[in-house]
Amino acid sequence: MRQSMTAVLERDTTFDTRFATEPYEVAWAGEARWFVQHVGGDGTATYITQVSPDGITWCDLDDVEHAVEPGKLVSWPVTGFGHWLRLRAKVEGSVQVRIHLAVKA
C-alpha cells in the first residue's frame, strides 16, 4: 500500500499581491500534484512550483507558469522535486485561493 497525504496549504485566502505558500516538507514522497482553485475574487494569478534544499532558500523547479482564472480549478503534477515544495504566485486583481498539495510515496 502506498503512503499518501493531502495538505491544504491555503484555505480560501484572499490575495491581491504576490505571495508564496508556506514551505512543505515532502522528503518521503515520490510524486506530487498541485490543485489550485480560485473560489472567489475576479482576478487572475499565475503559479510556479518552487523547490528548496532547506525550506528557506527557493528556486523555480521549471519555467512553466500555470494561470488560474476566476472560478477555475487547475492541477499539474510535480516530479523530480527535492525535499521541500511551495508555490509562488503573481496576482492580478484580487483572488481567493484554495490550494491542495497531494503527495504519494
Place this chain on the structure above:
Amino acid sequence: MTTSDLRTALLSADPRLSKFSPLPRILAFDEFDSGTHGWTELLGNYNGRGDLSTVDDHMRDFRPPQLSACNFFDIGTHGALSGTYALKLATRPYKGHTAVAIRRLTMSGRGLVQLETYFAFKSEATLGGGSELDTFGDVQWDGNTHPSEAQFGAFTVATDLCGDGGLRYHTVARYQNTDLDNRFTRQWMAPTVPEPTPREHFEGKVKLEYAADFTAPNPEDWQAFGEPQELCYNEVPTKVNWHYLRWLVDTEKRRNVELQVNDRVMNMRDVPVPPYEERYETLENLLNFYFSVRTHSAVRNFLFLDSVLISVDW
C-alpha cells in the same frame, strides 16, 4: 512469573515500546515513519454549505502537519529518534500564529489516560542579515546560547474531552518558553478558563482575531504549575534532541494527574480543569488529543514529534 512480569518483559524486549511506560491497554502507537496515524490539522466549524468564511478567524489557519526528515540548511537530514521521519508542526512566521495537530478517539471506559511522546522544539534558522540578528529577547549570541531560542514561544499538549451527559472539558499543559515580549519564562502553564468555541462566536459572545491564542486568549487566564524547567534546545536551531513527555489524566474524575518531562515529574492534581457550563451534543465520549506550537516572534516555530503512545487503564 506473573502476567504483569510477562508483560513487562515483553515491553522491555521490544525496542519500539521499551522507551515508553504504557498503561495496561495501548490505544494508539504512532511512529511517523509509517504515516500520520490520524494526527491531522484542526479546523474550526463551518456552516451547512461548506462556506469556509464562516470558520472563526482564529481557527482557520492551524496549518497541516508534515512528515519531516528534520532537514536543515547546515547539516541536511537530521532524522528522527526512531527512523527518518517525525511529525512536524510549523507555524507561519507571524507573531501569535499557532499550528495544531489533533487526534480524534472516543472513550470506551473511564479512568486513567496517558499520553507519551518524544518531542523536540525549534525555531526556524535565520540566514543572512546584519549583526543585529545576533541579539533577540534575552539572548546575545556568545558561541553557546543562540538568539533563535528566544524566538520560540510555546508548545502545548491538551485534550478535548466530553461525556457523562455532554459535560465537556479540556486538560491542558503548555510549556511557555518565552512570554509575548520574548523574555524567557520556561514555565509550565495551564488555562483557568475553558477554550472559546465556535458556538460562542455564533451566539455573539466571543469574536477572536487571527492568531489569537485559541486555547485561552487572555494571558491572564493562564496559571503556572510546577517550577520553571530548562529544556534542551542545544544552542542552534538545527540540532534536534528528543525529550520524553508522559502526561496522565483521569477521565473518571475529570482531572489532571501528573506530567513528566524528562526527569521532572510534576503533580497536576490541583491544576483546575474548568468545564463548559453548557452541555454539548454530538460529542459523547469524545477523547481528542492535540499538540500545538505558537510563535511569539515573526519566526516560524516547529514542534517535532518522533512518536506518540496513548494508553489507558480501562
